[in-house]
Amino acid sequence: MTSKKVSKITISDVARVAGVSVTTVSRVLNGERYVREDKKRAVLEASAKLDYQPNVYARSLAGDRSYLLGLLFDEAPGGEYLSGMQRGAMRQCKEAGLHLVVEHFGRSTALDEIESFLTKLKLSGAILTPPACDNKVLLAALERKNVPTARISPSAPYPGMPSVKINDFEAAQEMTEHLIALGHKRIGFIAGDPEHADSRERLKAFRETIAARKLSVPEDWIQTGGYLFEGGLDAAMKILSQSRRPTAIFAANDDMAAAVIVVADRLKIKVPDELSVVGFDDTPMASVLSPALTTMRQPVEEMAKIAAGLLIDMQKGKKVASETPVVLDVEFVLRSSTASPPQV
Amino acid sequence: MTSKKVSKITISDVARVAGVSVTTVSRVLNGERYVREDKKRAVLEASAKLDYQPNVYARSLAGDRSYLLGLLFDEAPGGEYLSGMQRGAMRQCKEAGLHLVVEHFGRSTALDEIESFLTKLKLSGAILTPPACDNKVLLAALERKNVPTARISPSAPYPGMPSVKINDFEAAQEMTEHLIALGHKRIGFIAGDPEHADSRERLKAFRETIAARKLSVPEDWIQTGGYLFEGGLDAAMKILSQSRRPTAIFAANDDMAAAVIVVADRLKIKVPDELSVVGFDDTPMASVLSPALTTMRQPVEEMAKIAAGLLIDMQKGKKVASETPVVLDVEFVLRSSTASPPQV
DNA sequence: AGAAATTATGGAAGCGCTTTCATATTGAAT
DNA sequence: ATTCAATATGAAAGCGCTTCCATAATTTCT
Numbered sequence: 001m002t003s004k005k006v007s008k009i010t011i012s013d014v015a016r017v018a019g020v021s022v023t024t025v026s027r028v029l030n031g032e033r034y035v036r037e038d039k040k041r042a043v044l045e046a047s048a049k050l051d052y053q054p055n056v057y058a059r060s061l062a063g064d065r066s067y068l069l070g071l072l073f074d075e076a077p078g079g080e081y082l083s084g085m086q087r088g089a090m091r092q093c094k095e096a097g098l099h100l101v102v103e104h105f106g107r108s109t110a111l112d113e114i115e116s117f118l119t120k121l122k123l124s125g126a127i128l129t130p131p132a133c134d135n136k137v138l139l140a141a142l143e144r145k146n147v148p149t150a151r152i153s154p155s156a157p158y159p160g161m162p163s164v165k166i167n168d169f170e171a172a173q174e175m176t177e178h179l180i181a182l183g184h185k186r187i188g189f190i191a192g193d194p195e196h197a198d199s200r201e202r203l204k205a206f207r208e209t210i211a212a213r214k215l216s217v218p219e220d221w222i223q224t225g226g227y228l229f230e231g232g233l234d235a236a237m238k239i240l241s242q243s244r245r246p247t248a249i250f251a252a253n254d255d256m257a258a259a260v261i262v263v264a265d266r267l268k269i270k271v272p273d274e275l276s277v278v279g280f281d282d283t284p285m286a287s288v289l290s291p292a293l294t295t296m297r298q299p300v301e302e303m304a305k306i307a308a309g310l311l312i313d314m315q316k317g318k319k320v321a322s323e324t325p326v327v328l329d330v331e332f333v334l335r336s337s338t339a340s341p342p343q344v
Numbered sequence: 345m346t347s348k349k350v351s352k353i354t355i356s357d358v359a360r361v362a363g364v365s366v367t368t369v370s371r372v373l374n375g376e377r378y379v380r381e382d383k384k385r386a387v388l389e390a391s392a393k394l395d396y397q398p399n400v401y402a403r404s405l406a407g408d409r410s411y412l413l414g415l416l417f418d419e420a421p422g423g424e425y426l427s428g429m430q431r432g433a434m435r436q437c438k439e440a441g442l443h444l445v446v447e448h449f450g451r452s453t454a455l456d457e458i459e460s461f462l463t464k465l466k467l468s469g470a471i472l473t474p475p476a477c478d479n480k481v482l483l484a485a486l487e488r489k490n491v492p493t494a495r496i497s498p499s500a501p502y503p504g505m506p507s508v509k510i511n512d513f514e515a516a517q518e519m520t521e522h523l524i525a526l527g528h529k530r531i532g533f534i535a536g537d538p539e540h541a542d543s544r545e546r547l548k549a550f551r552e553t554i555a556a557r558k559l560s561v562p563e564d565w566i567q568t569g570g571y572l573f574e575g576g577l578d579a580a581m582k583i584l585s586q587s588r589r590p591t592a593i594f595a596a597n598d599d600m601a602a603a604v605i606v607v608a609d610r611l612k613i614k615v616p617d618e619l620s621v622v623g624f625d626d627t628p629m630a631s632v633l634s635p636a637l638t639t640m641r642q643p644v645e646e647m648a649k650i651a652a653g654l655l656i657d658m659q660k661g662k663k664v665a666s667e668t669p670v671v672l673d674v675e676f677v678l679r680s681s682t683a684s685p686p687q688v
Numbered sequence: 689a690g691a692a693a694t695t696a697t698g699g700a701a702g703c704g705c706t707t708t709c710a711t712a713t714t715g716a717a718t
Numbered sequence: 719a720t721t722c723a724a725t726a727t728g729a730a731a732g733c734g735c736t737t738c739c740a741t742a743a744t745t746t747c748t
Binding site: 354356366367371399401405 | 703704706707
């Protein structure tokens, strides 16, 4: 290894070595048209030889892009869902030579603060995770500032913004069918945050599948837990403390399913012998619970990776389908929290 | 294609309105000396009135700060530990008007890649979480590039780099004492990643406390689980499948403690009646486990917040103690996974 | 063949700041 | 009053890039 000089190498060094103008170097580096093959090669060689690192700030100042992607969330990071998203986004960024800036925007964040952030950073793109992906104020600000935006599991389409999601309806349908196939006829449901589109979809799928199978569910067996463990505790308590209770509970995420198992344990209800429990997400917790949780795995990491990829494509001027979401497959994970209902 | 131009407010607009030169505005905004009070006020007023947002890229290009803090980790984000760190760092950044870029640097990341990242982003500071905080290559690169660096729970001091940690020794000692106080005389230990300093400290504290209390532990009862759930499963299996087993196990983090509970369950060993289990960290999982885990809560968020604060101070030219780490308190969390040992 | 369209290339003007450097202005010390 | 240091201030020179514009080289079309 030759020891490198600390003095920075600029675009004009590359231009000199390659025997072309800085304009041409810039063109090559940005993949523009109108550069002859031989010059392009010369530039690339010179650039590699000198180990040239374009100055992000100079580029951002002169141009309009920033080489920074933003991962914007509403809830503070934590939990496998967001971490997974972040991992995927980071991976894609690294591949494309971009960097990932993380930022929190709550529902109550002032428009001023959002705009200030956006004008200051001039993000090359923004990835919005639920429920930030449905924050009207944020969306409008991003649009006004012309920040290419990709949304994950959004509620409703937003013109010009591509999105990535799973088919929550089909997934929840499949999960409900699983319980019915085991022989359950009395199934409860704990919904997530009604503000999340995915939550509403899951509930809808549950209801429709139940109806399609000619079953019925008392409204008392459908509760909302807000995707939170604590909310799940309350919901499970409401459902399980009734005189007539279901033989299975479908919780719209793993955290709430964990809560159901805890409540069942307290009430001395045996899982899965007396009560089957299923979750959604396949967080690490799912396999740790006892019994281990039957759940539906979301490709979270992949979703964010694709979202970042869409942004990168948009930046390159490629057209991306912004109206029809990219839909990824889920994977049913059978563990030991489900069984056939007790014979009555 | 409708793209509306939002006229930007620049430093010279502020200068004009305040009736001073751009130099003076720059001085005020950067908190430099040699500006008269009245002008300073005028600048601040003009700036507020115009809602001026300094252009990060222009500042970075002209100066050599970047207004970007880096959170560098070795393992991909995930888990409450890193998420907590990130939350703390984000919070502090927001307060100081900085932004947080996240990046992964594995043990095997090439020096080239690290240097390229550092020259490209010219970070205003870097926060290193374990085990990245002990990555020699990374540390050397940061030093060479003069990036102010704060480390969290590092192994050994590194000249010029401040650090934040908890007193792992005392915490592990306290935890061990807790078990001894309950009457346990036969205690096993599952260590974390031997490359983490904190892990080594916890083990050392365990050994010394045991010795100080005139107890002894067969080497078979001390296993390594690498801070991972899976590693914990193996370790727990090795300890619990022996003919003579301990009445308590101290796992160096919650994930491994969860594994102990799972293994105990499989082996029909009742927790806490026949086996007490304690963890470390107080991750959300800890309260979900059944029985809920007695553990030691680390102020992870606070640690990162302080680390970011140190960086910001350094940037401002303040001197920070770089030799003696900032040490934060832990909190003992008593739940139901510990009890007195069965009467023999 | 020449004209017109297309493709290539570089000069130079910024992008919006920070930072010398030179110059006032003030206060303290003779 | 006079001198010297400390304090204040602005003009102007970049920081390293992108991009507009003018021009040259090439191809395609009459």
